[in-house]
Amino acid sequence: MKLDRELLKGATETIVLAALDRQPLHGYQLVEHLRTQSEGILALGEGTLYPLLYKLEANGLVRGRWEKSAGERRKRVYSLTRKGHRCLAERSAQWEQLVRGVTLILGGKSYA
Amino acid sequence: MKLDRELLKGATETIVLAALDRQPLHGYQLVEHLRTQSEGILALGEGTLYPLLYKLEANGLVRGRWEKSAGERRKRVYSLTRKGHRCLAERSAQWEQLVRGVTLILGGKSYA
DNA sequence: TGGTGATACCTCGTATAACAAAGTATACGC
DNA sequence: GCGTATACTTTGTTATACGAGGTATCACCA
Numbered sequence: 489m490k491l492d493r494e495l496l497k498g499a500t501e502t503i504v505l506a507a508l509d510r511q512p513l514h515g516y517q518l519v520e521h522l523r524t525q526s527e528g529i530l531a532l533g534e535g536t537l538y539p540l541l542y543k544l545e546a547n548g549l550v551r552g553r554w555e556k557s558a559g560e561r562r563k564r565v566y567s568l569t570r571k572g573h574r575c576l577a578e579r580s581a582q583w584e585q586l587v588r589g590v591t592l593i594l595g596g597k598s599y600a
Numbered sequence: 601m602k603l604d605r606e607l608l609k610g611a612t613e614t615i616v617l618a619a620l621d622r623q624p625l626h627g628y629q630l631v632e633h634l635r636t637q638s639e640g641i642l643a644l645g646e647g648t649l650y651p652l653l654y655k656l657e658a659n660g661l662v663r664g665r666w667e668k669s670a671g672e673r674r675k676r677v678y679s680l681t682r683k684g685h686r687c688l689a690e691r692s693a694q695w696e697q698l699v700r701g702v703t704l705i706l707g708g709k710s711y712a
Numbered sequence: 713t714g715g716t717g718a719t720a721c722c723t724c725g726t727a728t729a730a731c732a733a734a735g736t737a738t739a740c741g742c
Numbered sequence: 743g744c745g746t747a748t749a750c751t752t753t754g755t756t757a758t759a760c761g762a763g764g765t766a767t768c769a770c771c772a
Contacts, residue, residue: 535753676721
């Protein structure tokens with residue numbers, strides 16, 4: 489089942505911040521990471537992730553550093569800033585609020 | 601705490617369908633219903649709800665009927681169609697998938 | 713009778729976010 | 743040297759939730 493494209497809106501930032509909180513990752517890695525860690529449920533494309541990372545960096549929530557080892561392609565590795573960490577806490581709390589609100593409406597009832 | 605306006609995107613239809621599955625409601629009532637039932641977490645404005653109801657009706661997911669009792673204002677009461685019920689099942693399942701995916705990334709960790 | 717507030721509906725413009733698609737470039741195996 | 747996987751970038755499209763404005767009716771009360 490493919491998730492509705494609108495459903496994830498607003499939560500994307502949160503999951504990116506959460507992933508980067510665990511370990512620094514570069515963009516392409518992040519795509520794979522999110523896909524596998526979410527068991528394929530959250531499959532963000534590069535066209536979503538890269539612009540998002542730029543925005544997060546511009547807002548001071550993540551910091552990107554170019555890395556280049558011998559025999560490797562250059563890559564930009566992102567890590568969470570302190571501000572990003574605080575933002576993650578906030579967004580994480582909001583996410584839980586949302587889940588709570590929706591759950592209250594759905595009422596634990598299964599519609600399947 | 602006010603929810604980020606983007607966070608709810610995509611879930612709005614689901615909660616409206618779920619509310620109407622329990623009981624027919626008219627638009628204004630629906631605003632109140634969602635707000636109180638979700639303990640104030642989901643506070644949709646009329647500018648969100650009315651156009652959404654028109655869309656749902658155009659798609660055959662809900663049916664609206666004008667009602668007018670003596671000494672009452674006219675109101676349009678919406679109820680779920682069979683198609684709407686099926687759609688609710690689908691969207692409800694998608695919602696649970698999303699929650700599962702995000703939870704896997706957040707990893708049960710509390711960022712507060 | 714006239715004013716206020718709650719009810720109930722309607723509509724437009726705006727912001728923004730996620731995506732698809734296309735492009736560039738490098739490393740590696742064969 | 744050719745294909746494939748890696749890695750990053752950009753653009754245009756679409757959907758949606760919201761704010762702010764509007765109209766109208768009813769109950770209440772002074």
